[in-house]
Amino acid sequence: MRVLITGAAGFIGRRLTQALVDVGKLAANSELILADRVPAPLPLNLPGRVRQEVGDLSVGAFVERLRELQPDSVFHLAATLTLDAEQDAHTAFAVNVEPLRRLIDRSYGVPRVIFTSSIAVFGGVLPDTVDDTLRPTPTTTYGAHKAIVELLLADYSRRGKIDGRALRLPIVVTRPGSPTASVSDRVAAILREPLAGQDVVSPFTAGTRLALASAGAVARALIQLHDLPAEVLPPSRTMNLPALTVRIEDMVQALARRGAPSRVRIEPDPTLQQIVDGWPKNFVSPTAQSLGIVAETDVDALIDDHLADISRATHG
Numbered sequence: 001m002r003v004l005i006t007g008a009a010g011f012i013g014r015r016l017t018q019a020l021v022d023v024g025k026l027a028a029n030s031e032l033i034l035a036d037r038v039p040a041p042l043p044l045n046l047p048g049r050v051r052q053e054v055g056d057l058s059v060g061a062f063v064e065r066l067r068e069l070q071p072d073s074v075f076h077l078a079a080t081l082t083l084d085a086e087q088d089a090h091t092a093f094a095v096n097v098e099p100l101r102r103l104i105d106r107s108y109g110v111p112r113v114i115f116t117s118s119i120a121v122f123g124g125v126l127p128d129t130v131d132d133t134l135r136p137t138p139t140t141t142y143g144a145h146k147a148i149v150e151l152l153l154a155d156y157s158r159r160g161k162i163d164g165r166a167l168r169l170p171i172v173v174t175r176p177g178s179p180t181a182s183v184s185d186r187v188a189a190i191l192r193e194p195l196a197g198q199d200v201v202s203p204f205t206a207g208t209r210l211a212l213a214s215a216g217a218v219a220r221a222l223i224q225l226h227d228l229p230a231e232v233l234p235p236s237r238t239m240n241l242p243a244l245t246v247r248i249e250d251m252v253q254a255l256a257r258r259g260a261p262s263r264v265r266i267e268p269d270p271t272l273q274q275i276v277d278g279w280p281k282n283f284v285s286p287t288a289q290s291l292g293i294v295a296e297t298d299v300d301a302l303i304d305d306h307l308a309d310i311s312r313a314t315h316g
Helices: 010-020 060-068 082-087 091-095 097-103 142-159 183-195 215-227 248-257 270-277 286-288 299-316
Strands: 002-006 031-036 049-054 073-076 110-120 164-167 171-173 200-202 209-214 239-240 244-247 264-268
Touching: 002 010, 010 215, 049 060, 060 097, 073 097, 073 215, 082 091, 082 142, 082 171, 082 183, 091 097, 091 142, 097 110, 097 142, 110 142, 110 215, 142 164, 164 215, 171 183, 171 215, 183 200, 183 248, 183 270, 183 299, 200 215, 209 215, 209 299, 215 299, 239 286, 244 248, 244 299, 248 264, 248 299
Parallel strands: 002 031, 002 073, 031 049, 073 110, 110 164, 164 239, 171 209, 200 264
Antiparallel strands: 209 244
């Protein structure tokens, strides 16, 4: 089995790579292809072969090189940031849409393609609870690109060229390391910085409700989605990842229980507040839940996942 992960050096890519090893999805005769702009961290205890492919997915020759490796399974995680896509839609399209189209348009065999879509495909005036049946109405370029790829996957699967599946991710926490400019990382920082003994500014009001999932839950769900028989998938080939809905003040209270109180200062940023206010608050999927893909139970589970990841990185 040959498995390709694009965006492998990223936060979710790293966790997915290690999860594939941990659950025994990679045998001694398997090959793992890690593709990104920089070399991806290697997983611990990898039983098979690993191949690093370093390049830019917006460059056609690099995508062609990946296609020629004839992967049996593709986890396509690579994407631009939301704010970057708003500032340069042309470059974002070249990263968010075009590479996967190139990969699947002339793929070898019928590869299984797992795509990380996003809560950002939904926008505008939304019901309090958003499930898989709601029609996507993205209000960002990033969300529009994700919706385009969802349709491509469904169409190519209908035509028998690939076996495509997409999982719409909520806000994923918590990426270790230095802060980034992404909106989701501004949310993640509210947990990450106090746990590291640092003060943090929340650009969102204390009552802001957010749909969250841990990186560990995302990795597990992507593997579960990969392993499902095709006949149980909806015609759209897409489902939401059930999320935990929490308020900023819930996160602050959970931090206090961990001995990190009074390190979060509330200073709402109108631009960022408007973005998250346009995202679903209760993010559910009866289909995913019936297939065993479920949300986490509380904020403490999110914190535990982050601390376990930090501990593993430190001791590994």
